[in-house]
Amino acid sequence: MANRMSIVLFSGTVDKMMAASVMASGGVMMGMDVDIFATFYGLNSLRKENVGTNTRFSKDFEEMAGPMMMMMKQKHTPSWYDNLKQAKELGNVKVHGCSMTAELMGLKKDDYDPIIDDMCGVATFVDSAQNSQITLFI
Amino acid sequence: MANRMSIVLFSGTVDKMMAASVMASGGVMMGMDVDIFATFYGLNSLRKENVGTNTRFSKDFEEMAGPMMMMMKQKHTPSWYDNLKQAKELGNVKVHGCSMTAELMGLKKDDYDPIIDDMCGVATFVDSAQNSQITLFI
């Protein structure tokens, strides 16, 4: 059985979405299975209407957003979305949407980008995360 | 011996307190023991005077605070406090206050809400967290 990385993707800022996608890619490179549980703002950033238009960076480092976006463009760094999509193509990466958050928002699976594989509850995620070698709350 | 989830509760915003209480509930549902180490702002939000009045959300998503609070009220979603209290009633969930933070603030156990079981140092928490299947820094 492959080792497993479990990520709670709570935040939805571009910088943390990037961090999550990079950690997931690192997991795939090391042959790990990766589970991402998108919840709260993280799930919100995966709504169809938000997924391509999100330019929000952490307020803590707001003045770095512009320069970083520019450098990423210059160096043709793939976006978090392309990163994550590629990780899913190369390895066993699953993105689970938090059903409680969706219900609170009055939304259904179809309101989210198809990068989300399924919706599930926190207990299901926790059950699988117990068998992870790496767990991260991002 | 039951599996264990260890949470460092560093942040004290309502959204992250909610996330911590939901993760703890998920752990209890899966039969895990849960240890929460409340430190920095997380411990501050557990002061008697703050515990019922905290409406602070992450600045990163500030405009979502109002709508989310309203939706949670409409759907009668329990607060993070009620969530956490219920998790403590249903399972083996302990909340430890960081003694170093309390000392820095000039506060004692009695200044905090009784949802905190005891005060302890970081080494004690780390010692127990080593035997956890899931560790999260929230």
Place this chain on the structure above:
Amino acid sequence: MANRMSIVLFSGTVDKMMAASVMASGGVMMGMDVDIFATFYGLNSLRKENVGTNTRFSKDFEEMAGPMMMMMKQKHTPSWYDNLKQAKELGNVKVHGCSMTAELMGLKKDDYDPIIDDMCGVATFVDSAQNSQITLFI
């Protein structure tokens, strides 16, 4: 073989740098090896020009920054930097700079404070983190 704690240091605010250094110290006290992977803003805060001048606190609790800084000064609390340095002297703590972030910023190892032991990629960090008892994303 000693137990291991692996920390992704993503944030670069003083409060989270402090939290990372305290967790690392706790790990050392418990005889653990500690690996810190400094990336994004965390790595930026370790640039030679930033390491001694950073006074940035989380925007979420901005009004607490002044009072906390004052209390830490009054009680002679060591800075996160001194904390981390001491943890490195007392135990097996390694700080790895994220090579991808450095490359994006057009920087080299020599642009960072010598508290960084080496630069490495995310896959190398993940490989080692798989064998950790505690993994934290800060």
